[in-house]
Amino acid sequence: MPVSKAIGQAAAELGIEAHVLRHWERIGVLAVRRSANGYRSYDDEALERARTVLRLRRVGLSLPEVAAAMAPTRSVAQAVVQAKITSLQQEIIRRKQAIVFLQHTLDCRHRYLDDCPDCVTFVREA
Structure with missing residues (x-):
C-alpha cells in the first residue's frame, strides 16, 4: 500500500518550506x-512531480516556464525548454565577454578606461 506524507514531511524530504509546496x-x-479530513496528502506521484518542479526551478525556469515545460503537449514543453537553452547560451556569451573585458582592464596600460580604445569599444558594443 502506498505511503502518503503530510505537507511538512514532504517539504522536509524535498529540502524546501511547506509554503513553497502550497504556492506550487x-x-x-x-x-x-486531499485526505478525508482535507489535509494535503503527498503520495509518490506527487513527490516525484514536486521533485521535477524543483529541478526545473534550480536550472533557472520561472514558475510559468515550469508549468509550460510540464504541459501535457510535448511541443509546448519542448518550445519552453528550447527557449531557456537559447537564453542560457546567450547569457554564457555575455558572461564570457564580461570576463574578457574585465581581464583586459586588469592588464590595461591606460590609467583611465576612457583613455583605452579597446575599453571604449567594448562599452559601446555592450
Missing part, C-alpha cells in the same frame, strides 16, 4: 490529493 499547488504546477 495554488498556481497549478503541483496537484495534491
